[in-house]
Amino acid sequence: MNKLDGKSLDIISQNVEKLKDLFPEVFSEDKINFEKLKEELGSFTDKENERYNFTWNGKQEAKRIAQTPSTGTLRPCKEDSKNWDTTQNLYIEGDNLEVLKLLQKSYHKKVKMIYIDPPYNTGKDFVYKDNFRDNIKNYMEQTGQIDSDGNRLSTNSDTNGRYHSDWLSMMYPRLKLARNLLKDNGVIFISIDEVEYSKLRSLCDEIFGETNHIADLVWQNKKGGGNDSKHIAVEHEYVLIYAKYEVKLHSFFEPYKPEYLKRYKEEDNTGLFFWDTFKRKSGKQYYSIECPDGTILENDELGNPISWLRSEDRFLEDKKIGDVRFFKTKDSWNIHFKQRLPEGKKPRSIFLEESILNSQGTTSDGSSELLNLFKKNIFQNPKPSSLIKHFMTFIVNKDELILDFFSGSGTTAHSVMNLNLDDNSNRKYICVQLPENLDDSLIKAIGPTKATIQSAIEFLEESQKPHFITEIGKERIRRAGDKIKEDNPDKDLSSLDIGFKVYKLDSSNIKEWDSDFDNLETSLLDAVDNIKSDRTSQDLLYEILLKYGLDLTLPIEEKTIEGKTVYNIGFGALVVCLDDNITIEVVEAIAEFIKEQVVYDEEKKKRHARVVFKDKSFADTNVKTNAIQVLKQFDIDEVVSI
Ligand SMILES: C[S@@+](CC[C@H](N)C(=O)[O-])C[C@H]1O[C@@H](n2cnc3c(N)ncnc32)[C@H](O)[C@@H]1O
Incomplete structure (x- = not known):
């Protein structure tokens, strides 16, 4: 019985395969002959020694980090979710680098629009520090989920000699991986202020390609005040827009305002x-x-x-x-x-606060939205949902997927619900957010941020929730969805999806997949029983979905066959049984069930179905060998164990 491959998508091998497809002649014994490749590329080879180059201290390491597969998994958390059985939205708690790696198989080229609002590196905000050796352990330490040597999240202060470099090293692998998730006609919007604007622009030119740059928008995020600024009171931020492939991106149009119509x-x-x-x-x-x-x-x-x-x-x-x-x-x-009526109105590059008809809101509108829902100021500088909603109207069709992997208070999720309400549609979101530990953040915070974090902690204490930003994000989305329904009693909103499925980043459920770099010897001994004792069948089931690259919102039918729990995904396309003591009668009954569900492919002479068991579930090796034979007799395509 084959073993299921436990790693997230191996990006280097994937690139090598693409290259093999294009230039089979440059490969010999599975290695690339670069001289031959140069010959194939003819006059496009750059022979100059000096060339334009954007680099920083740590860039090579950041590249390596982007290419290292994740050893983690996403564990379902039904208790924190809303409408688990029906929703198509995802809320994922974890470091976004690991999460993006884990999503590479299931969401490759599935996302129409990404919006992100990363830490601006103002010197007061947190910049997550990746660790090449064991990023999952590093994540547990940085979010205070396991003890560390005081190596928690830290502010990237501007006295740190590698201030910009550290920020660029954090952004590089995330953007690189995020690009893979975009559809070919997809687009990314990135909010930033002037501290990192010029560096981000160079970084994106490198990752997305200069030709895919669409525009840099100027958004007036505040008005008034600023007299204490030394020279100029800056009242705007930027939003950088890049396409995955500009040639494939449809023209942007803004919907018309009712006054215009x-x-x-x-x-x-x-x-x-x-x-x-x-x-x-x-x-x-x-x-x-x-x-x-x-x-x-x-x-x-x-x-x-x-x-x-x-x-x-x-x-x-x-x-x-x-x-x-x-x-x-x-x-x-x-x-x-x-x-x-022209096909649409062209969006303009400057969003001014004072143009009432066109106002996409300011930061203070973002704060009012949250105040309205919580009656307390519990998040510093959220974006107004109208701004992100406005971007979505340029391009995102009625059932497409939007990703935000620095989701903070959950504004993107709120915007998706609002836009779906406006045009009665079914866009879906994936929000990713670090369970940033607010107690740690409070120690380092200064000024108004300190008061906001204090309020957030008070709120979470009253609600008996752990002191993580993710608790604020989830509660905001829950409240925003309920409020939309409450505010629109006359509309039929039965198909408006206000739910979300919560998943949490953790180390793999399977010991061999979770290589412990520091402790290889015990890891090998542990492998005798390869499933971690604190993990459930549901945890394993969703890890299998991820490894097979299936959508995490797919409906799963749970059945009892011969007294064993069997999960049926995609009408027999994947059948998983994680119970112990599997007998040959159980295997036969599962095979019969698949036969009823999956039609026989006359041409390929098999049934396209996969069956997954736990390695240790079979009474002995005889049963295991017989199980493979039985499933073969039923022409079942693939049988694997974990
Ligand atoms: C500027 S805020 C985003 C605010 C959001 N647009 C809103 O309207 O609420 C950036 C967020 O990214 C989160 N973050 C920082 N590093 C992260 C990481 N490595 N993975 C996931 N989230 C991260 C921070 O905790 C913070 O909440």
Whole structure:
């Protein structure tokens, strides 16, 4: 029986496979001959010794970190979730680097839009420190989940000699992995202020490619105050936009405001329009037009030639299809044409606070939203949900997936629910957030941030919840969803998804998959019983889903077959039984069940189904060998054990 591969996607091997596909001739004994590769690339090879290069102290290490597969897993947490059985949304607690690695198989090219609002590296915010050797253990230490040598989350102060380098090293692997999750026509929006703007721009040019840069938006995030600034009171931030492949990205359009649409009162088969005057005060299109009674319109009352809005050819075409009308005035004729609603409005690069019609909110609107839900100020500088919602309207269709892997108070989730409410649709989100330990954060915080963290801790204490930011994020999404329903009693919101499934990052459930770098000898001894004693079947089940690259929101049917619990995923495509004492009768009954569910592929001569058992579940090796034979007789494609 084959063993299930326990590692998250190996990015280097994946790249090598892509290269093999393109240039099979440069591979010999599975190694790349770079001289041959250069020959294949001909004049595109750069022969200069000096070239433009963006680098920093630690870049090589950051690259290595991006390429190292994760040894962790995501454990389901139904207690913290909302509408577990029906929701398509995910809330994942953990360091986003490990989480992004774990999502590589299941969400490769599945995400339409990523929005992130990372720590701005102001010197007061936390910048997570990755550890190449054992990042899961490092994560447990940094979030205070296991003891460490005082190596908890630390602020990246601007007196640290590697201030920018550390931040870039943190961002590089995350952006690199996030790009893999974008659809080919996907896009990323990144909020940043002027501290790291220029570095982030260079970093993104490298990771996404300069040609995929769409624009840098300027968002007026606050107004007034700032008189204590030394030179200039800065009232804006940036939002960098990059496409995965610019050529594949659809044009951005902003939806029209109701005020704008008011003019377009008429409608025909082509769409909305209003009748507009064809004659213009000035222009370049001069020609004569014959009216229904033979009158020729060519010169105005003063004898000057009349200028028309459109070319003569276009006018004649429009007349033929009824898009032009003539009507008689007292002594002449007026001509009208159908002014049609353009496909969409082009978004502008500057979002000003004062333009009431276009306001996408300010940071203080973000704070008011949270205040409204919690009656307390419990998160410093959340984004307004209207801003992220506005970005989504440019591009995200009605059932697509949005990812935010620095989700903070959960604003992106709130924005997705609000937009789904507006256009009655079904966009889904994945929010990732570090369980940042607020007690630790409080010690290092200063100014208004200290008071906000203090309030958050008080709130969590009253609610008897652990002092983690993730508790704030989840509660915000729960409250925001309930409020949307409460505020709209007249709408049928039965299909609005206000739920979310919670998963938590942890070390693998399976001992061999969780290589303990410091303690290899005990790890090998432990492997005799390879499942960790504190893990449940549900934990194992979702780890199997991840390793197979399946969606974490897939419905799972739980059945009892011959007294054993069996999980049926995708109508027999994956059947998992994690109970002990598996007998041959159980295997036969499972095989019969698959036979009913999965049709026989005449061409391939098999049933496309996978069956997973625990390695230690079989009474003895005889039963195991027989089990493989039985499943073969039923033409089942793949049998593996963990
Ligand atoms: C600027 S805040 C995001 C605020 C969010 N846009 C909002 O509106 O609430 C950045 C968040 O990223 C989180 N964070 C920092 N490092 C992280 C990591 N390695 N993994 C996941 N989250 C992280 C921080 O805890 C913080 O809450």
